Amino acid sequence: VRERADPVRPEEVNVLATDVLIIGGGIAGMYAALKAKATGANVLLVSKGPIGRSGGSVFAGTLVAYMDPTWLGYERVPNPDEKLTHLDKYYYLMDGPHLVRSGEFIRNHLLGELEEMGLYFLRLPDGRVIHNPTKPKHTWTPKMGMSGRAIGDLLRRHVLDAGIPVIEEAMATSLIATDGVCGGATVLNFVTGDFFAVHAKNTILATGHANYLSARSTGTREVCGDGIALPYRAGAELFNLEMQEWHVTDMAWPRAWTRLHIYPNPLPVTRETARLVADDRVLFEQRTIPRINKPYHYQHKRLYQHAVASGKHYEDYKWGGYFSDLRHVDGFIQDAYSYQTQFPRKLGIDPTTQLVENAPSYHYIVGGVWVDFPTMGSRTVERLYAVGGAAGRDGQTDCMFDAHVAIASIRDRQGDQELPDLDVRRVHEERDRVCRLIESAGEDGIGPMEVKNQIRDVMWRGMDYVKTEPKMRQAHDELEEIREAIVPRMRVQTRTRRYNTEWVDALDVFNMLDACQLQIRASIERQESRGPFFREDFPYQDNENWQRYVIVGKSDSSVAVRHEPIVIDGLSLPAREDFLVQ
Numbered sequence: 001v002r003e004r005a006d007p008v009r010p011e012e013v014n015v016l017a018t019d020v021l022i023i024g025g026g027i028a029g030m031y032a033a034l035k036a037k038a039t040g041a042n043v044l045l046v047s048k049g050p051i052g053r054s055g056g057s058v059f060a061g062t063l064v065a066y067m068d069p070t071w072l073g074y075e076r077v078p079n080p081d082e083k084l085t086h087l088d089k090y091y092y093l094m095d096g097p098h099l100v101r102s103g104e105f106i107r108n109h110l111l112g113e114l115e116e117m118g119l120y121f122l123r124l125p126d127g128r129v130i131h132n133p134t135k136p137k138h139t140w141t142p143k144m145g146m147s148g149r150a151i152g153d154l155l156r157r158h159v160l161d162a163g164i165p166v167i168e169e170a171m172a173t174s175l176i177a178t179d180g181v182c183g184g185a186t187v188l189n190f191v192t193g194d195f196f197a198v199h200a201k202n203t204i205l206a207t208g209h210a211n212y213l214s215a216r217s218t219g220t221r222e223v224c225g226d227g228i229a230l231p232y233r234a235g236a237e238l239f240n241l242e243m244q245e246w247h248v249t250d251m252a253w254p255r256a257w258t259r260l261h262i263y264p265n266p267l268p269v270t271r272e273t274a275r276l277v278a279d280d281r282v283l284f285e286q287r288t289i290p291r292i293n294k295p296y297h298y299q300h301k302r303l304y305q306h307a308v309a310s311g312k313h314y315e316d317y318k319w320g321g322y323f324s325d326l327r328h329v330d331g332f333i334q335d336a337y338s339y340q341t342q343f344p345r346k347l348g349i350d351p352t353t354q355l356v357e358n359a360p361s362y363h364y365i366v367g368g369v370w371v372d373f374p375t376m377g378s379r380t381v382e383r384l385y386a387v388g389g390a391a392g393r394d395g396q397t398d399c400m401f402d403a404h405v406a407i408a409s410i411r412d413r414q415g416d417q418e419l420p421d422l423d424v425r426r427v428h429e430e431r432d433r434v435c436r437l438i439e440s441a442g443e444d445g446i447g448p449m450e451v452k453n454q455i456r457d458v459m460w461r462g463m464d465y466v467k468t469e470p471k472m473r474q475a476h477d478e479l480e481e482i483r484e485a486i487v488p489r490m491r492v493q494t495r496t497r498r499y500n501t502e503w504v505d506a507l508d509v510f511n512m513l514d515a516c517q518l519q520i521r522a523s524i525e526r527q528e529s530r531g532p533f534f535r536e537d538f539p540y541q542d543n544e545n546w547q548r549y550v551i552v553g554k555s556d557s558s559v560a561v562r563h564e565p566i567v568i569d570g571l572s573l574p575a576r577e578d579f580l581v582q
């Protein structure tokens, strides 16, 4: 990309052409890049943060390995309900066959491939892979709490070694779709200040989950809902946006450690698990309910129930006041196998003898582009694919499976594919939108970071764990107020194009507003409670009416909401279950 003389709004926009454009450099995007390159395609990877070091991937603690128990010396017990077990992780709002294929791919192919690439699985001195006695499907690389970092570093090295063109710290600002076909994207390289377009035969969205939409959050600064806002504006439908996950036992303080998780999940080697404690009462302990796939929403439910039973409010615990108790867990196991437990010590807290204070953090949305699961292609915009968090999946290995599927389906089609049209008028409109944000730099106004924090505060108050329709509508109205009254007054401080991160923050504001408002629309629509989604005004899981996807899309200038039933063979759930006694 050539560097041009300063005009804030360049007259010409450079266009790069490629076979496969990958947007996002987390685990899903990097794995997609490697697989696409192996098919002989030209690949370009653009990533808002450094590849392998941004988004959610770096924080993943446990490798979900779906291991064959015989590898660990157990008898393999056939599980005719495997599909249902996987689906439980998504509260029965996911495609069952896709999840089964994912598990098989990970067990039979991916684990071996990653080990050959150089990944170290945590092992005992005799060579056996370390596991949890009750959940042999989990493993760790190289320690609990560091698995994402290890895989991120590994894939980063392989992507760079493979000579795949990568532009880091480059934000896709829009997807360019014409007549329902995606022709590529516009990108702002905020290191050089260059705005350019990528004309691609196929575009893969790997922008991860939308995390940083609320005051406390588990994601890095890049993940501001781009993977929701960009495809929405390009005409793609999205699903499951209301399914917001939370971490309940993240460190309460210091503030910068909001995403530091004291895992309630099964630990290496031991049957013991962390206890969630408030006011001298144990509220939750995973080991007592081994069937639970994801403990976080059970923790949240118990915390809410405890607040109500003690005459308090859930809000009383939003910034702390409850704890993780690891005192019963062998100190050697904590030190040798877990990365996290060293951190309390830096604050003078010894987790083998003291409690660690926690607070909830907005984790991520397990919803995204409404894809056709056998191809991972958008059902509404051709040549657009979504993988990993951007497609509503979670878990590193499952996200890699999505990438594998997308590349396999592109490979099958790309032979006779021409470049689709690229709407140059749209590219120029987007250049104008992006550049306008620094043309007014230096004028009196409100800084983009302040606007982002205002949005996060609205979400923190109005879209917390305990939802009601009036509260959500108020949050929606407050966001609209920010959009109409505050955003026009938003100003960055300087016109410089180089490393102007405020410019990126300003772009984030628009994506966050769209993502948050879409999430609120979907949440108001679902009139029941399920998994991490709790509506105090509908405190029951209504399988009869809500065993269905909520799908949002664009209709002219407004949001269109529709439903699609989910039919799962062999699944028989009661018509209605009391959410709070589940």
Ligand SMILES: Cc1cc2nc3c(=O)[nH]c(=O)nc-3n(C[C@H](O)[C@H](O)[C@H](O)COP(=O)(O)OP(=O)(O)OC[C@H]3O[C@@H](n4cnc5c(N)ncnc54)[C@H](O)[C@@H]3O)c2cc1C
Pocket: 023, 024, 025, 026, 027, 028, 029, 046, 047, 048, 049, 050, 051, 052, 054, 055, 056, 057, 058, 059, 060, 061, 062, 063, 064, 148, 170, 171, 172, 173, 206, 207, 208, 209, 218, 219, 222, 223, 224, 226, 227, 259, 261, 387, 388, 389, 390, 393, 394, 395, 396, 397, 399
């Ligand atoms: C705190 C935490 C703990 C977790 N624990 C576990 C665990 O124990 N086990 C497990 O399996 N999973 C865990 N997960 C989930 C797992 O890490 C994610 O599901 C998975 O890594 C998502 O991968 P991804 O590649 O889809 O997205 P990400 O890793 O989020 O990557 C997204 C990428 O997109 C880039 N990007 C975003 N917007 C743009 C844009 N506009 N233009 C260009 N690039 C963009 C980002 O910079 C980033 O590189 C955890 C996640 C978090 C946050």
